[in-house]
Amino acid sequence: MSAITKNGVTIDDTFAEAFGMSGLGLIITADTLKWARISAEVMTGFGTSVIGCGAECGIDKELSPDETPDGRPGVRVLMFGFSPDALSPQLRNRVGQCVLTSPGSACYNGLDSPTKLGLAAGPRFFGDGWQTAKKLGKRRFWRVPVMDGEFVIEDKCGVTTEAVGGGNLLVLGRDRAGLLEATEAAVAAIAKIDDVITPFPGGIVRSGSKVGSKYKGAIASTNDAFCPTLKGAVATECSPDTIAVLEIVIDGLTSKAVADSMRTGLKTLIEIGAAKGVTRISAGNYGGKLGPHHYHLKDLLP
């Protein structure tokens, strides 16, 4: 494996292996951006990994009043799952429990796609027969009476099966605080890209996994090759000076959005990384046999 060094940071000659997923977008509005964000954050909570959470969810971007159907401030959230059918119960439960319940909220489709899911399929029945629909042009909005007025929810939302989950960067460093700071900066740069989310806490995973486990029933376990405390005990991927490894996982509605995000993340890490103790950037893959999308780091260099 021939690595190259840029600005004091070594970039491994490897690739991120990602998977095809189904993705959908929603626009959540409220009386203020604060409350749109609260609703969106709760709705996308516990949405890190599709394995354990049922869906990978996050906030894509904030929307100005001009960009929302009701002229109020809003947030666009994205949800990713194995299939539209698998996303459907997640959508119903998350919107029903976290958006319907949030003061002043409304929920709209946030992705144009010929394939649709019933966004209001569950939540509208909260109206107990008092719900009414208003169709304007091609869009139907349900109005559900609630204690602070009406909860408006669009009838359907678009879902794409062209989404990509699992684009990633592994960031190795010799200084824990500096590594976290540099990785945070990369996540912040990726957040500016449309159509992607970084679903893990703060956009960063510290517990990268490998497939399988010595224990029956566990489908994934710690990625020992990148655990710095095991560097002497296992076939390690860490460098001798590696004190910690952090991973950025990226889900996007398109493969291009994932590639653009990895490129942006790489650029940020190369620009500011060395001074913060970032020594190497690598990527996670399964030998290229499991996922159809391969993002080679050398193709994404700035």
Next chain:
Amino acid sequence: MSTLSFNLRTAPTEVLDLSALIPSKLAQLSLGDVARVALGSVPDAPLAGDVFDIAGTPGDTIVISGGSPFLDYVGAGLDGGTIMVGGPVGAYAGRGMKSGKITISGDAGAYLASTATGGLIHVKGSAGDFLGGTRPGDRFGLLGGTVLVDGSVGQRAGERMRRGVVVAKGKFGPAAGSRMVGGTLWTEAGFGARPGPLLRRGTLIGPSVDELLPTFADCGRVDPVILRILSRYIAETLGPLAPKALPATVRKLAGDRATIGKGEILLTA
């Protein structure tokens, strides 16, 4: 954009059925063929060339210069393109239209936009009775699209209307929203007497009601988000012709409670 012009030779003295004069039916014809199109379905129906001087090129726009209350079914079944009429039209203009735009510089007769499913109609004068309504045999009245009337509207607008939006700068006549099952009637001037008899669902928006049916229940001041969505939708659909955005708060009257009562009259003043 190619335009086909129809100029009335003389004012008609009998009702003419203009439903054949829509762009999709004429676009492939020569001018000579257009002149031989029958205006009606009876064997001795007059031909377009008997009634109009025809000029221009068949395409996506039709201009009818002048106008007459005897011109029925203008733009009926329109499925794309534009029809502009320089004066008044008779009954059934835009009936069953699916898309496209009709502009009528004068008044429109009864049953404007009945059973239409889409598109935009702009009447610069006033509109007659049963705007977006049903005639015998129709299950529903207006089913989609947008109608803008600069003047006033006759009786029983939106009878058994199901979807779509009708905006009037002037006043709606008595019994607007009669038996309506959905959609929106919006006036900047107010409603005549007893709007919404047997209103099932649907929304009537205006500053005032001349006389309210006793079967509407006062729900007081409300500020539903749908008002913002509706204002924005109409602003996008009508552009500079759109009425002023709705206020954040309106007074809601729920009814008609003589039936399922899930409709509403929203008073903006």
